Amino acid sequence: MQDQLIALLNAHQPADATEAGHLQKTLSFVTHTANCCSRQTLTGHVTASAWILSPDGQAALLTHHKKLDRWLQLGGHMDDDDISVQAAATREAREESGIQDLQLLHTALFDVDAHAIPARPNEPGHYHYDLRFLFQARHLDFCVSDESHDLAWVPLATLANDSNNKSISRMAKKVFKI
Numbered sequence: 001m002q003d004q005l006i007a008l009l010n011a012h013q014p015a016d017a018t019e020a021g022h023l024q025k026t027l028s029f030v031t032h033t034a035n036c037c038s039r040q041t042l043t044g045h046v047t048a049s050a051w052i053l054s055p056d057g058q059a060a061l062l063t064h065h066k067k068l069d070r071w072l073q074l075g076g077h078m079d080d081d082d083i084s085v086q087a088a089a090t091r092e093a094r095e096e097s098g099i100q101d102l103q104l105l106h107t108a109l110f111d112v113d114a115h116a117i118p119a120r121p122n123e124p125g126h127y128h129y130d131l132r133f134l135f136q137a138r139h140l141d142f143c144v145s146d147e148s149h150d151l152a153w154v155p156l157a158t159l160a161n162d163s164n165n166k167s168i169s170r171m172a173k174k175v176f177k178i
Contacts, residue, residue: 001037001084001085002030002034002036004084004085005030005036005037005046005085005131006027006030006031008085008108008109008131009023009026009027009030009109009112009131010027011108011109012108012109012112014112015111015170015173015174015177016170018166018170019111019112019113019170021114022112022113022114023112025114025129026046026112026114026129026131029044029046029114029127029129030046030129036129037078037085038078039077042124042126043126043127044114044126044127044128044129045077045078045126045127045128045129046078046085046128046129046130046131047075047076047077047078047128047129047130047131048075048076048077048078048082048085048086048088048089048092048130048131048132048133049073049074049075049076049089049092049130049131049132049133050073050074050075050089050090050092050093050102050132050133050135051073051110051111051132051133051134051135051171051175052073052074052093052097052099052102052135052136052137053105053134053135053136053137053156053175054136054137054140054153055136055137055138055139055140057136057156057175058155058156059153059154059155059156060073060153060154060156060159060171060172060175061073061074061097061099061137061142061151061152061153061154062074062151062152062154062159062168063096063097063147063148063150063151064148064149064150064151064152065147065148065149066146066147066148066149067120067147068117069149070165071152071154071165071168072168073132073168073171074092074093074096074097075089075092075093075096075130075132076088076092076095076096076147079091085131085133086104086107086133089104089131089132089133089135090102090104090133090135093135095145095147096145096147096148096151097137097142097143097145097151098141098142098143098144098145099137099139099141099142101137101138101139102135102136102137102138103135103136103137103138104133104134104135105134105135105136106133106134107133109131109132109133110132110133110134110171110174111132111167111170111171111174112129112130112131112132113128113130113132113167114127114128114129114130115127115128115130115167132171134175140153156172156175156176157172159171159172160172160173160176
């Protein structure tokens, strides 16, 4: 898996200097960390996310994450039986949204982000090296999982102007460039 991740990261073209920094940090981590996908790697680990577009491509599905209490894209940790990071992103998206017929629009990375996760009682603070993929839903129906307070389709134009979450804003702006 490590070689696949390095190839994906090397092929990715960042959208701006901020994402370029995330890409460099992630590539360095993956290159120098044998168990880069394992939650047991306490300094950080690779995570897999899905930027899910509505059927008309005008909105993205966000989750109001219970643990972080923030609106984010769907995604999470890699499991041992995930055959690829794309498969992990697909699994996470289906588990968190209830949408089974998601279409992965491209196997290449859509976005890369490295961000700190705060310490919790049973877990030290660490980094998530988040590899994000572009998906499209075939319908608007979803189910809120126990990992979320809520889910919502949010217009891309609104997200593109969100100065409070530059990572979400960057992904929304990328869709306009496609």
